[in-house]
Amino acid sequence: MRSLLLIGGTSDIGTAIARRFAREGRPVVLAARDVGEAEAAAADLRHRFGVPARAVALDVRDLEAGLELVHGLEPCPEIAVAAVGWLPEQAAVREDPEGVRRVVEVNFTAPALLLAALGRRMAEEGVRGHLVALGSVAGDRGRASNWWYGAAKAGLHAAMEGLRQELLDAGVRVLTVRPGFVRTKMTAHLALPPFLTSTPEDIARLVHRAVTKGRSGPLYPFPWRLVSLLVRLLPASLARRI
């Protein structure tokens, strides 16, 4: 079985996705900035599920290093998941060039670029693979509280939509997960309203099912498809109030 490459290998959602696929015997490569923790996560996958798993060091903001990693992976992975993201305080980055650069690179440039490179490799090597990007419902509509973040995610959505068209004939599927409210198990039971809240494990199950069924396009946990639709349809005159 070809491997799953997880970019952002120590994030909650990323870990849950890697485990969901490792459970059925799929080898995993974890790329993360904290390579020590990524190695511990890889060891966990090996011991728990008996699959080959390894860690590689990657700071996604180093785009050249990211491309080198993507081109050097042998064999070409069948599933590539970009689970990187950074949600800062809007006020803290609003007019801070370095903060803005970081928001855009981590949430948009790096995942779009690395998944695009992987998509090309899959197409060239005849791997009918899957690209999975972690988007956000914050990208559906600009909001005062997080518009830099939302704008970067909206960019990622557009990039993934384009990539999906481009790679359609090559048989490479492109999924953009828009998780809504995600809580860890720590706070899931405290959250209100619970039906709008998913755990990383819920998201992993959703991604696994979509990949297994060969689906493409945006992917929402149950009620969020509707929420997102309503949010996008909301006239601008009303949107400024929410």
Add this chain to the structure above:
Amino acid sequence: MRVELSGFGGWPRHRTELVPAPPPARIPAALVPGTVARGNGRAYGDAAIGTVRTLWTGPLDFVEAFDAQSGRITVRAGLLLSDLIAAFLPRGFFPPVVPGTRQVSLGGMVAADVHGKNHHRAGSFGDHVEELELALPEGTLLRCSPTRNPEWFSATVGGMGLTGVIVRITLRLMRVETGWLSVRAAATPDLAATMQALVAAERAFEYAVAWLDGSARGPRRGAGIVLAGDHLPLAELPGDLRAVPFPPARGGRITMPPLPVPPVNRLSLSVLNRLYRTVQLRRLERVEDWDRWFFPLDALSGWNRAYGPGGFVQYQFAVPEGPARGVLGAVLERIARRGLRSSLAVLKRFGREGRGLLSFPLRGWTLALDFPRTRDLPALLAELDRIVLEAGGRIYLAKDARLPAATFARMEEGRLGRFLDFRERHGLARVFRSHLSDRLGL
């Protein structure tokens, strides 16, 4: 994140800052005065609520090493027992001791030195731990075992998280040929018969426990069902089960919805007791999967909410062998006289003292009682405290939410001093504080 937290019993509730644990090496930096670790929140009372900060160990759930020859495994302390079993039972390994739910973290199992239905043979969980690693203030990670830093080890096993944050645990899993057990159930007519049957079952079986019928009155008080079980070797597995030697946990868990009227009340209790009895006695000799046998209540997720928003209290005590018979009789009699009902009563005989300075098990008997939290309950429990104290018994801190400090101090007179002294000497008392430790003066 500031939240209001409670234990599994739903009461008491306290405000605390809930923080997910960073990787082990960075935990010392996350410790502030008034911190305690929390695994999966299965302690019933206030043991895992920090007075200032509660460090959630859920992210620390990696399996770090496993040796399939010896069964020796090293895990991070937030790993859930449920996940450990899911990963290793299919390879023929099972934890040597498990409590009544698999929704506990391994760290919590050490901190409470939990026991299971095999205590008479296997002792408690701490007896199978080979090494621990603790995160301490001032940037230290400390390893301890029965031979290395032994005083740290014995203070930590059963130490309710008050000696440091347990970050790594090394233990030995045991080999099993299947995930099935041969189970025998026997009805008993009264307390004496139940105790006798339990003693007899322990001699013949690896696992033994008794369920007491809460609706049994008068001379039948203490009547119940003694359940005994052994792991089934592959050769004895019935033909139709050979295809699944290691069954998975029961899927499709039912979740208890929040109901306007708590479904546990006097009326439903007698119906539930009768129902349980009927189901248990339908087949006296049977083959049961590990999940049903060890974790019967896990099938109903959130069953603790069945008591309504007021929550419930579990009262579990242990008393030495000598006075046990009289104590158990007196306890059941007091409950009946007060007109209260316990919704769940589980009786078990312990084999030996635990390794920890504050381990709960002692050579004797233990009874666990669930009560809906009603107005009359505190008075009853105060009476039971007196009976337990006079008999030289003790209370299980993992279940406790209400024991007064003075009673606790008298119950633990012989052991408490050394624990307090250890905490003081190593500067732990200021940093590691839970609502339980504040309440009990621990």
